[in-house]
Amino acid sequence: MLKKIKISVVGIGLMGQQHLKAINKSKFCVLHSVVEIKKHESKLIKRLNVPIYNNINYLIKENKPDAVIIATPNSLHEKHTIEFLKSKIPVLLEKPISDNIASAKKIIKASKIYRTPLLIGYHRRHNSIVNAVKKVIKSGKLGRIVSANVLFWLYKNKKYFKENWRTSKGGGPLGINLVHDLDIICFLLGPINYVQAFASNKIRKHKVEDTACVNLIFKSGALCTINISDTIVSPWSYELTAGENPAYPITNQSSYFIGGTKGSIKFPNISIWYYKKARSWWNLIDSKKIKIKKSRETLVNQIDHFSKVVQKKIKPKVTGEDGLISLKVFDAILKSSNLGKKIKL
Numbered sequence: 001m002l003k004k005i006k007i008s009v010v011g012i013g014l015m016g017q018q019h020l021k022a023i024n025k026s027k028f029c030v031l032h033s034v035v036e037i038k039k040h041e042s043k044l045i046k047r048l049n050v051p052i053y054n055n056i057n058y059l060i061k062e063n064k065p066d067a068v069i070i071a072t073p074n075s076l077h078e079k080h081t082i083e084f085l086k087s088k089i090p091v092l093l094e095k096p097i098s099d100n101i102a103s104a105k106k107i108i109k110a111s112k113i114y115r116t117p118l119l120i121g122y123h124r125r126h127n128s129i130v131n132a133v134k135k136v137i138k139s140g141k142l143g144r145i146v147s148a149n150v151l152f153w154l155y156k157n158k159k160y161f162k163e164n165w166r167t168s169k170g171g172g173p174l175g176i177n178l179v180h181d182l183d184i185i186c187f188l189l190g191p192i193n194y195v196q197a198f199a200s201n202k203i204r205k206h207k208v209e210d211t212a213c214v215n216l217i218f219k220s221g222a223l224c225t226i227n228i229s230d231t232i233v234s235p236w237s238y239e240l241t242a243g244e245n246p247a248y249p250i251t252n253q254s255s256y257f258i259g260g261t262k263g264s265i266k267f268p269n270i271s272i273w274y275y276k277k278a279r280s281w282w283n284l285i286d287s288k289k290i291k292i293k294k295s296r297e298t299l300v301n302q303i304d305h306f307s308k309v310v311q312k313k314i315k316p317k318v319t320g321e322d323g324l325i326s327l328k329v330f331d332a333i334l335k336s337s338n339l340g341k342k343i344k345l
């Protein structure tokens with residue numbers, strides 16, 4: 001058994017609070033402290049019984065943790081992450097890596113210069129379903145991957161938009177939610193060559209998009225469409241189908257559909273479709289559920305993984321470079337929807 005890692009959480013908002021619960025459930029770490037600029041009244045914070053700081057510099061000077069989780073708004077990621085890396089404190093940084101590419105590159109460089117691990121918080125990569133899908137694709141069972149269809153349709157309520165940053169640049173569903181889907185689809189299908197997108201704010205009328213359609217061409221030649229909206233009442237999004245977070249009641253539907261020349265796969269409610277005999281639309285198509293041990297608590301899996309990364313037992317599963325890839329695709333999507341053009345990556 002490894003020594004328990006002492007972790008500080010910076011930013012105790014929506015996501016920071018999820019991390020506090022995950023730390024509590026992990027066998028590999030304990031909560032060291034929290035850093036938060038707002039005075040929180042929540043019962044959760046009061047019950048923590050750890051030092052609370054309002055500035056990361058006090059934490060670094062007075063009471064260094066073994067590692068930190070940064071869950072502050074995207075525009076603060078660079079400043080906070082580099083401060084910790086400079087002090088040789090490993091960072092689990094919430095996604096997206098930053099709100100712009102130049103800043104993401106600085107973060108990656110700092111991790112290299114200060115030789116301190118950086119893990120990006122794409123927690124779906126710690127889900128056994130996603131890893132099972134990767135295995136099926138790699139095995140060749142689906143043949144050559146031709147196309148994929150990804151849906152992120154759900155309805156965010158009014159309360160969610162009380163934080164101003166969620167209605168301005170980078171705070172919409174492309175920056176907050178789609179980046180997860182981009183990370184998964186790149187993990188599953190490889191690098192992207194071209195992007196074309198349309199975005200709209202017609203329903204919510206915020207400064208950022210509420211809906212978008214994204215077309216991708218992968219280097220392999222495969223195509224993909226991602227259709228995203230936070231103003232549609234629907235059960236089809238990874239959030240509502242994977243059951244990773246009890247905050248989202250599960251719908252037992254799927255939101256990813258990946259098709260190849262020999263078969264197709266859908267997940268998170270995972271099954272594959274194929275012909276037992278000759279491939280033909282006139283023959284009955286078979287389907288098979290894939291039995292896997294579901295790992296629903298992906299934030300706990302992520303923190304267990306991070307604890308081992310901190311002890312330098314393993315390398316980060318999701319690197320700064322991975323974070324940069326999805327950010328670059330995200331940037332190309334914004335450019336494409338603004339210019340009405342196909343963008344080469």
Ligand SMILES: NC(=O)c1ccc[n+]([C@@H]2O[C@H](COP(=O)([O-])OP(=O)(O)OC[C@H]3O[C@@H](n4cnc5c(N)ncnc54)[C@H](O)[C@@H]3O)[C@@H](O)[C@H]2O)c1
Pocket residue numbers: 010011012013014015016035036037038054055056070071072073074076094095096121122123163176
């Ligand atoms: N992995 C996921 O599924 C997921 C989900 C939601 C959000 N996120 C990411 O988590 C991050 C936070 O998002 P959120 O929805 O929790 O936002 P939030 O606004 O709910 O929380 C951010 C918190 O950071 C605090 N904060 C701001 N400046 C600070 C500072 N200088 N020092 C300390 N604390 C400070 C705020 O007071 C707030 O409590 C973002 O990067 C977001 O993209 C990830």
